[in-house]
Amino acid sequence: MASVEVMKERARIAGRFNLSARRNPVHRALVALAAQKAGGECQMVPVAPGEDEVEVLRRARKVAGGKPVIIVTETDRELHARLVNGEGN
Numbered sequence: 001m002a003s004v005e006v007m008k009e010r011a012r013i014a015g016r017f018n019l020s021a022r023r024n025p026v027h028r029a030l031v032a033l034a035a036q037k038a039g040g041e042c043q044m045v046p047v048a049p050g051e052d053e054v055e056v057l058r059r060a061r062k063v064a065g066g067k068p069v070i071i072v073t074e075t076d077r078e079l080h081a082r083l084v085n086g087e088g089n
Contacts, residue, residue: 006048013074038068043064043068043069045071047071047072049073056071
């Protein structure tokens, strides 16, 4: 289980992405694409700084259940989002 600090950082990043998906057309399009591929709502996995990539992909597969998932990271106060399929590719 992640520490409280890591969980707070993930929550902060998730909140920022949710706001950005309403305002930023690129993030909005990414969410729409993920939802379309998933056949409904899309899943998002926030990544705290310093988290292990293998652990993040494992968590993404678990959350997605075989459907596409958006992985969101933050570098220098800028959000980066990418769409991966539920198998972690």
